[in-house]
Amino acid sequence: xxxxxxxxxxxxxxxxxxxxxxxxxxxxxxxxxxxxxxxxxxxxxxxxxxxxxxxxxxxxxxxxxxxxxxxxxxxxxxxxx
Amino acid sequence: xxxxxxxxxxxxxxxxxxxxxxxxxxxxxxxxxxxxxxxxxxxxxxxxxxxxxxxxxxxxxxxxxxxxxxxxxxxxxxxxxxxxxxxxxxxxxxxxxxxxxxxxxxxxxxxxxxxxxxxxxxxxxxxxxxxxxxxxxxxxxxxxxxxxxxxxxxxxxxxxxxxxxxxxxxxxxxxxxxxxxxxxxxxxxxxxxxxxxxxxxxxxxxxxxxxxxxxxxxxxxxxxxxxxxxxxxxxxxxxxxxxxxxxxxxxxxxxxxxxxx
Numbered sequence: 328x329x330x331x332x333x334x335x336x337x338x339x340x341x342x343x344x345x346x347x348x349x350x351x352x353x354x355x356x357x358x359x360x361x362x363x364x365x366x367x368x369x370x371x372x373x374x375x376x377x378x379x380x381x382x383x384x385x386x387x388x389x390x391x392x393x394x395x396x397x398x399x400x401x402x403x404x405x406x407x408x
Numbered sequence: 409x410x411x412x413x414x415x416x417x418x419x420x421x422x423x424x425x426x427x428x429x430x431x432x433x434x435x436x437x438x439x440x441x442x443x444x445x446x447x448x449x450x451x452x453x454x455x456x457x458x459x460x461x462x463x464x465x466x467x468x469x470x471x472x473x474x475x476x477x478x479x480x481x482x483x484x485x486x487x488x489x490x491x492x493x494x495x496x497x498x499x500x501x502x503x504x505x506x507x508x509x510x511x512x513x514x515x516x517x518x519x520x521x522x523x524x525x526x527x528x529x530x531x532x533x534x535x536x537x538x539x540x541x542x543x544x545x546x547x548x549x550x551x552x553x554x555x556x557x558x559x560x561x562x563x564x565x566x567x568x569x570x571x572x573x574x575x576x577x578x579x580x581x582x583x584x585x586x587x588x589x590x591x592x593x594x595x596x597x598x599x600x601x602x603x604x605x606x607x608x609x610x611x612x613x614x615x616x617x618x619x620x621x622x623x624x625x626x627x628x629x630x631x632x633x634x635x636x637x638x639x640x641x642x643x644x645x646x647x648x649x650x651x652x653x654x655x656x657x658x659x660x661x662x663x664x665x666x667x668x669x
Contacts, residue, residue: 349632349633351633353632353633356471356474357474357475360471360475361475361477368471379460380423380464383460386427386457387430387457390430390450390454390457391430391433391434393434393449393450393453394433394434394437394438401440401445
């Protein structure tokens with residue numbers, strides 16, 4: 328249990344180094360997302376956004392049909408062979 | 409380029425409410441299919457869809473607020489109301505389980521031996537790990553307040569350190585509670601005692617995990633310079649949620665662990 332007392336000291340050491348090295352990229356992101364290109368925010372970030380959106384929508388539509396398949400399956404009696 | 413003549417946020421059309429609703433459909437119907445047809449695929453698709461929806465929806469909110477500047481003071485006020493209302497609904501959720509506990513424990517039935525704790529139940533000692541858990545969560549309440557004051561004072565390094573400490577304490581609570589669950593001399597199936605104990609503390613533990621994830625996201629955003637000393641509502645919302653989780657534990661500890669032992 329006593330070794331846990333070292334956590335604050337270690338955190339201080341670890342984070343004071345990494346915190347200084349991280350450049351503030353918020354202005355760059357602000358430029359990208361404020362560009363007047365008419366894109367909605369969910370795909371305004373680029374190719375990665377579009378791919379993730381398409382994968383999500385594929386699961387949404389595919390999943391809906393799959394749930395209807397199970398609904399129809401469960402609606403009919405099945406013999407226990 | 410068109411400019412709005414008001415301070416409110418007219419959101420871009422978004423697919424996430426639809427994908428989220430379908431995720432709920434797939435998770436619930438998937439649960440039924442798992443029970444009756446022994447197939448977990450539908451439920452798994454629903455879960456993945458829910459996680460994708462949550463990630464992209466909240467990512468978009470960060471973009472709208474931090475990168476596009478849509479979170480003006482009136483908009484932030486609305487977000488504050490929203491978070492308060494959500495936490496209030498969670499309070500009512502837990503109230504139900506406390507009602508169940510007090511209903512069962514204030515007038516124990518003959519089947520339990522007419523006493524509380526019921527005959528045959530060996531309760532956990534409230535002065536052992538449960539007391540440590542109380543200290544851990546109370547300490548995490550202090551560290552999250554420290555993080556807030558650091559943030560308001562523009563002290564980036566201390567904000568990161570204290571927020572990290574809060575998350576570590578939350579994780580420590582979860583590990584301790586998991587160990588308690590494994591070593592408990594009673595199970596969820598042990599009558600109304602087991603049921604009220606594990607459902608109430610179980611949902612609380614789930615909320616600790618959710619709160620820890622929320623705080624971890626805030627830590628990541630703080631490191632990436634998203635928060636300013638005057639505008640950091642995402643973090644405040646996480647801190648409010650964390651205090652709520654802490655208060656629920658205090659009620660659990662006093663009612664179930666202490667009075668109920």
